[in-house]
Amino acid sequence: MRNFALLNGSGDRWSLSVAKSFGYKPEGLGVGLSNHVLGANGNYVVDGSVVNRQSFKLNVAFGENAYADYSRFVGFLNAGQIALEYTTPAGTYLRDCMLSGLSKSELDDFDELDETIEFDFTTPWYRYLIQGTGYADQVGDGKVYVVPSGQQAGYHTFAYVYEEGDDKYMGYYFVDNQSVYLGTAEGSPVEVTIHGPAKNPSWRVLQNEKVLATDGYWVDVQDGWKLVVSSFPQEQRAQLVAPDGSTSNVYQFQDLTKTNFVTMPVGKATLMFDKKDWRVDVRVREERVTV
Secondary structure: OOEEEEEOOOOOEEEOEEOOEEEEEEEOOOOOEEEEEEEEOOEEEEEEEEEOOOEEEEEEEEOOOHHHHHHHHHHHHHOOOEEEEEEEOOEEEEEEEEEEEEOOOOOOOOOOEEEEEEEEEOOOEEEEEEEEOOOOOOOOOOOEEEEOOOOOOEEEEOOOOOOOOOOOOOOEEEEEEOOEOOOOOOEEEEEEEEEOOEEOOEEEEEEOOEEEEEEEEOOEEOOOOEEEEEOOHHHOEEEEEOOOOOEEEOHHHEOOOOOOOOEEEOEEEEEEEOOOOOEEEEEEEEEEOOO
16 A cells, blocks of 8 residues: 655645545656766766656545645645655655646536646655664664654654664764665765764764765864754755754864765765764665655
């Protein structure tokens, strides 16, 4: 059984798998790739692949109070920051999108409004893998993904095991990143939050005993403050966040001897911080170009 739903920037969730708004005939759930090749004399070498820009189309039948439900749906979309939620027996995934079309007709023979909605995707499919001192995940309970679901966030624990280990607060975090890019990327974006006090924090990504990426900032994070560094493409940032929630950019204090804005490689890797007593939260966006 599959289910579609939409999330908006106000934290609301709109199901597209109920009688008042039932979605059917989805198009655009797969992936298209463009391959750049170099060749001569009939021989070709692939020089890289990119994911093509993708769109999604869904027919939606508005039943029950069709006109009123359609009007409320338009109001839901008006909040912006739309994400498509897709649930199958393989799991629940999100994909950010922008509205590109919404039809409007009149009642059909079944007293329904049978409409078409279209979106342009702005991210791959994703779900979050989180670790850190600020999360309630416990050793031994499996791999935890966070999938926002309207006003109440849902924490989904899957059957296969991912152990944080007893070193959870010892300055390093083990990450099992199962992203799927089909050769178009090698790493997944990550958000690091360091809670003060912490002076000149820095960290590195290791895989198979090799350092792949590093980052650090020449800042003094005071008690009650936090440093947030994100390599998510849509919200890349390096900010100090004050206790009252106000922010200030600290790009200018980035340690330029490091690679900066790290990503996590696919597979098992370690995110290591230079001091084990820092309070750190880590959020990895595990991504798939298709699900």
